[in-house]
Amino acid sequence: MTATIEVDGLRKRFGPAIALDGMTFAVRPGHVTGFVGPNGAGKSTTLRMIVGLDRPDAGTATIGGRRYAQLTRPMRHAGALLDPHALHPARSGRNHLRWLAASQDLPVGRVDEVLALTGLADVGRRAAGGYSLGMRQRLGVAAALLGDPPVLLLDEPFNGLDPTGIVWMRGLLRDLAAEGRAVLVSSHLMSELQDVAGHVVVVGRGRVIVSAATDQLVGKYSSLETAYLSLTDGVGGIR
Amino acid sequence: MMLRAEWIKLRTVPGWLAGLVVAALLVVALGCLFASGTSMSCMAGNREVACPPPPTNAAGLGVDDKFAFTNQALDGNGSITAKVGALTSTITYPPPNHNQIVPGILPWSKAGLIVKNGTGPGADYAAVLLTGAHGVRMQSAFTHDQAAPGFASAKEAWLRLSRSGDNITGYVSADGTTWQKIDTVRLDGLPAAVRIGLFVTSPGGLTVDEKPQGGHAVAVRFTQSTAEFSQVSPASGWNDTLVGYGDYRTGWEQTHPPGHTESGGVITVSGSGDIAPLTDGVAVERILTGVFLGLLPLIVVAVLWGTAEFRHRMIATTLVAMPHPARVAGVKALVAWLASLIAGLVAVGVTLPVTTRILHANGVILLPVPWPTTVRVAVGTALLLSLAGVFAYGMGILLRRAVPAVVAVTALLVAPPILAVTSVLPPDLGAWLLRLTPAAAFAIQQSIPAYPQLSLPQTTFDGYYPLSPWAGLAVLALYAVAAVAAGTRRLRREAS
Numbered sequence: 161m162t163a164t165i166e167v168d169g170l171r172k173r174f175g176p177a178i179a180l181d182g183m184t185f186a187v188r189p190g191h192v193t194g195f196v197g198p199n200g201a202g203k204s205t206t207l208r209m210i211v212g213l214d215r216p217d218a219g220t221a222t223i224g225g226r227r228y229a230q231l232t233r234p235m236r237h238a239g240a241l242l243d244p245h246a247l248h249p250a251r252s253g254r255n256h257l258r259w260l261a262a263s264q265d266l267p268v269g270r271v272d273e274v275l276a277l278t279g280l281a282d283v284g285r286r287a288a289g290g291y292s293l294g295m296r297q298r299l300g301v302a303a304a305l306l307g308d309p310p311v312l313l314l315d316e317p318f319n320g321l322d323p324t325g326i327v328w329m330r331g332l333l334r335d336l337a338a339e340g341r342a343v344l345v346s347s348h349l350m351s352e353l354q355d356v357a358g359h360v361v362v363v364g365r366g367r368v369i370v371s372a373a374t375d376q377l378v379g380k381y382s383s384l385e386t387a388y389l390s391l392t393d394g395v396g397g398i399r
Numbered sequence: 400m401m402l403r404a405e406w407i408k409l410r411t412v413p414g415w416l417a418g419l420v421v422a423a424l425l426v427v428a429l430g431c432l433f434a435s436g437t438s439m440s441c442m443a444g445n446r447e448v449a450c451p452p453p454p455t456n457a458a459g460l461g462v463d464d465k466f467a468f469t470n471q472a473l474d475g476n477g478s479i480t481a482k483v484g485a486l487t488s489t490i491t492y493p494p495p496n497h498n499q500i501v502p503g504i505l506p507w508s509k510a511g512l513i514v515k516n517g518t519g520p521g522a523d524y525a526a527v528l529l530t531g532a533h534g535v536r537m538q539s540a541f542t543h544d545q546a547a548p549g550f551a552s553a554k555e556a557w558l559r560l561s562r563s564g565d566n567i568t569g570y571v572s573a574d575g576t577t578w579q580k581i582d583t584v585r586l587d588g589l590p591a592a593v594r595i596g597l598f599v600t601s602p603g604g605l606t607v608d609e610k611p612q613g614g615h616a617v618a619v620r621f622t623q624s625t626a627e628f629s630q631v632s633p634a635s636g637w638n639d640t641l642v643g644y645g646d647y648r649t650g651w652e653q654t655h656p657p658g659h660t661e662s663g664g665v666i667t668v669s670g671s672g673d674i675a676p677l678t679d680g681v682a683v684e685r686i687l688t689g690v691f692l693g694l695l696p697l698i699v700v701a702v703l704w705g706t707a708e709f710r711h712r713m714i715a716t717t718l719v720a721m722p723h724p725a726r727v728a729g730v731k732a733l734v735a736w737l738a739s740l741i742a743g744l745v746a747v748g749v750t751l752p753v754t755t756r757i758l759h760a761n762g763v764i765l766l767p768v769p770w771p772t773t774v775r776v777a778v779g780t781a782l783l784l785s786l787a788g789v790f791a792y793g794m795g796i797l798l799r800r801a802v803p804a805v806v807a808v809t810a811l812l813v814a815p816p817i818l819a820v821t822s823v824l825p826p827d828l829g830a831w832l833l834r835l836t837p838a839a840a841f842a843i844q845q846s847i848p849a850y851p852q853l854s855l856p857q858t859t860f861d862g863y864y865p866l867s868p869w870a871g872l873a874v875l876a877l878y879a880v881a882a883v884a885a886g887t888r889r890l891r892r893e894a895s
Binding site: 208211212213228229231233234235240242243245246247248249250251252255256258259260262263264265303 | 400404408411412707711712714715716721722
């Protein structure tokens, strides 16, 4: 299996608003790909379409050449952190991972592995409703890693993390890429991405503005932030 | 895989588990409360005694089996013929003034010919008979009742009953020459030697007071009926047996003893009682009334089982793990069914033995029903709870909001029987609600079916549901399937 995400000509209209307008890019294995753009540029919609939560009007999104819904035990092919709050507050973090593990036919041992990996071993048996945003992000990452997938999709993983958490997350993303995974990370934190992302996809108004190596952009604009600001100037996502 | 995942999901929210336990406990607790608050005693003359168990028919159904039986032996095949008429009744102290003993017609007084396997109460029989106001009929097994066409309002008739092996055939004639067959019934395992003869019986005189606030009060008074049998064949050899009579005699009976007299070829028989299924008493489903209360926490849990996916946007996590909305909804419905079924089975499985013991200690005799009926009531109650869980889950994913879903399910499932049985609603409306709403399922708990050949009122107020047990349960199943299907449709449309 080639561990890639291929997004090809995605279009989506929500009523009068055009959310995606021919979104096309690919995420290659072995490095972190930053996915940046203004609010409403279509980042989250694209991520949701990759995992089959939204249906495109046109275009395709595939993982290793197959649509997400066609994958059996999909979390072994792609792990996604989309919404850290998408859990039942009365269920413990560990139990949240347990049902996910069962759904992918994974042993309970894997649950404890990812809890340890994300630093949640001590709080795993507490109700997830009491978790801080940072802890929920970690739990979301734990869920994404549960199936040891070659592809990862992380929507704003730095949100709510404390400085220690940010450092941890950076290291984790680097490690995951170094293991040969395709890692797609959407974020507003350009400085964080500049350090870890080898490749950046800049989007606006539902389509890709630039897809380039980070070094290339930094070389041209001095920093990723400057690159982002000049590239997205005047393409505010909300119309 | 999906089933295990969803099962883990259900049992790892402590409140849901607690809700299911509470549902089962409520059924048990209310059953025990009812049992410990119920006691029974009977009068033998003017002495209070423990109630004897009523006689039962071959199937185990509790029956009334009391009548004056002017009988003789019949060995092997044979028949009996007589002209029956002048069926009149004596009713003691009826309204309005309750101060007189009056003659009258009792619609379901019975006089006729009977073949019976001995003279013990509950023994198998077949009979052709004339009734006070329901014409000529053939009856057997205490529940079987077949009217003779053309004799619906007969006041006298020639009757014949003949035995051939296990088959008993009843005939009727207006003139004693042209005979019309009514029915043939099979009495399995009937021995060669049976009793055959004339009988008269007379159920209690009923008055039903419809109350202005709904419902009714039933009063019963002692009656005795008398009929004349002529042209009887065999002509002689008659002896009286008072089947099902105790030692006690009413004042009327002391001067008008039950049995037969003969004068000028006419045999006059007097008797009281009834040959009929027993429907008045503590039915087994009464100890499972707690289901109404137990349903409430069950409905809440099952609704939340559906709505929580949306309230906490869990559905995104669920569909990323299992990207097949329809299958997820189906598996979740299955989990709702299983969890509610287990709660139901535990509730019923604990309630029945515990309350039976308490009732026994209190001298309460439940209305005997055949054991398959008891099993049907017990298992059916658990099935009712399981389907209620699926229905509530379906309404949960359809409406996606807990409070409206709980209110809707409660209004459709729990409210109608309570309103109908407590006569808050007009009887017709109540009966229709119990046909059309998922509440029809409570029919599965009704252990005693309605019998048209009884004079006791058999309305919803008396615990009689308009649909048959399994048809009623099927109504709830249809609602459950429809709700889950509609909710699944919404999920497929909006989530993918």
